[in-house]
Amino acid sequence: MGEVEAAFIQAPEHRPDLSIIAEAQGIPVIDLSPIHQHFENDTVSDQSAIEGVVKEVRRACKEWGFFQVTNHGVPLNLRQRVEDVSRKFFSQSLEEKKKVARDHTSLSGYYDSEHTKNVRDWKEGLDFLAKEPTLVPISADDDDDRTTQWFNRYPQNPPELRGTVLEYIDEMEKLAFKLLELIALSLGLESRRFHGYYLKDQSSFIRFNHYPACPSPHLALGVGRHKDPGALTILAQDEVEGLEVRRKSDQEWIRVKPAPQALIINVGEVVQVWSNDEYESAEHRVIVNCEKERFSIPFFFNPAHYTIVEPLKELINEQNPSKYRPYNFGKYLVKRKESNSQKQNVENLLISHFRLL
Ligand code: OGA
Numbered sequence: 061m062g063e064v065e066a067a068f069i070q071a072p073e074h075r076p077d078l079s080i081i082a083e084a085q086g087i088p089v090i091d092l093s094p095i096h097q098h099f100e101n102d103t104v105s106d107q108s109a110i111e112g113v114v115k116e117v118r119r120a121c122k123e124w125g126f127f128q129v130t131n132h133g134v135p136l137n138l139r140q141r142v143e144d145v146s147r148k149f150f151s152q153s154l155e156e157k158k159k160v161a162r163d164h165t166s167l168s169g170y171y172d173s174e175h176t177k178n179v180r181d182w183k184e185g186l187d188f189l190a191k192e193p194t195l196v197p198i199s200a201d202d203d204d205d206r207t208t209q210w211f212n213r214y215p216q217n218p219p220e221l222r223g224t225v226l227e228y229i230d231e232m233e234k235l236a237f238k239l240l241e242l243i244a245l246s247l248g249l250e251s252r253r254f255h256g257y258y259l260k261d262q263s264s265f266i267r268f269n270h271y272p273a274c275p276s277p278h279l280a281l282g283v284g285r286h287k288d289p290g291a292l293t294i295l296a297q298d299e300v301e302g303l304e305v306r307r308k309s310d311q312e313w314i315r316v317k318p319a320p321q322a323l324i325i326n327v328g329e330v331v332q333v334w335s336n337d338e339y340e341s342a343e344h345r346v347i348v349n350c351e352k353e354r355f356s357i358p359f360f361f362n363p364a365h366y367t368i369v370e371p372l373k374e375l376i377n378e379q380n381p382s383k384y385r386p387y388n389f390g391k392y393l394v395k396r397k398e399s400n401s402q403k404q405n406v407e408n409l410l411i412s413h414f415r416l417l
C-alpha cells in the first residue's frame with residue numbers, strides 16, 4: 061500500500077496519540093504449567109492444584125480483561141510454522157492472493173482494506189473457520205430461521221498451509237477449552253459450565269493478519285478500537301509492537317509488549333454478558349508502524365451461532381439482577397458486520413446496546 065489515502069484516515073478522536081507509550085508492565089502473565097498435570101480426559105480433575113492459576117485468571121479478567129499465558133502447551137515449533145505460512149501467503153502478489161478472495165458465500169478467504177469497501181483498517185487478512193462447514197444464519201432478521209453453510213477457502217500456496225492451519229486450530233481449541241474451564245472455575249461455576257455452547261457446533265475462526273508498514277501511522281490504525289464479540293481470543297503476535305489495550309482503571313491505552321513464547325488472551329463480549337459484567341471485555345486496537353510490517357494470528361473462540369447469550373442464572377440474583385437482554389449470537393454477528401461496514405458516521409452495533417437500563 062502506498063500513501064495513506066483518505067479512506068484510511070481515522071476521525072480525529074480515533075487517531076492514536078503516538079506519544080503515549082505506556083508499556084504493559086501491568087498486564088498479568090500467567091504460567092499455565094500447573095494445569096497440564098491436572099487435566100485428565102481434557103477436564104480439570106484436581107481443582108486444589110490449580111487454585112493459584114484460577115485466582116490469577118480471576119484477577120486478570122476483572123482488572124484487565126487481558127492476560128498473557130506461558131507454558132500453554134501449544135508447541136513452539138507449530139507456532140513457528142503457522143507464522144511462516146502466514147508470511148509466505150502474504151508475500152505473494154495481490155493477484156495470487158485474490159484467488160481465495162472472501163465473498164458473500166463464506167467468511168473464509170483473503171481480503172485487504174484497500175479493495176474492500178468501507179473498511180478503514182490498515183491491513184490485509186486471511187480467515188479460516190475452525191469447523192467445516194460452519195453453520196451461520198442467512199439473515200440478521202430475527203424472524204428468519206434459515207441457515208447456510210460456510211466452507212474454508214485454502215490457497216494453493218504455500219502448499220503446507222492447509223495442514224499447518226488444521227494442526228494449529230486443533231491446538232487452539234484444546235487451549236481454549238482449558239481457558240474456558242479456568243474462567244468457569246474462577247466465576248465459581250462448574251468447570252465445564254460453558255462447554256455445551258460449543259459441543260455440537262461452534263463458529264470459531266482463525267485469522268492471519270498482516271499490517272504493512274504505514275507512511276502515516278499517526279493518521280491510520282491497523283484495527284480501530286473494538287471488543288471481540290466471541291467468548292475469548294487467543295492471539296499470537298510477532299516481535300513488532302502494535303497491540304494496545306484500554307486499561308480499565310484509567311482508560312489509558314497500554315501497549316502489550318510482545319513476549320516471544322507467550323500467547324495473549326482476552327475475554328470477549330460473550331464472557332462479559334455470561335458473567336453479567338463481572339469480567340468486562342476490554343477495548344483494544346492496533347497501531348501501525350512506519351518502518352516495520354507486523355503479523356498476528358488471533359483465534360476467535362465463538363459458540364454455536366444459535367446460542368442465546370445472557371447472564372448465567374447462577375450469577376444473578378435480586379441484589380445483582382441481569383444487566384443484559386438475551387441475544388442470539390449468530391444474529392448479533394451478522395448485524396454487527398452489516399453495521400460496521402456502513403459509513404463511519406453510523407454508530408457500530410455494540411454489546412452495550414443489549415444492556416438493560
Ligand atoms: C483482532 C485484533 C489484534 C492484533 O483481530 O480482533 O484485535 O494484534 N487483533 O492483530
Ligand code: NI
Nearest residue numbers: 286287288344
Ligand atoms: Ni480484537
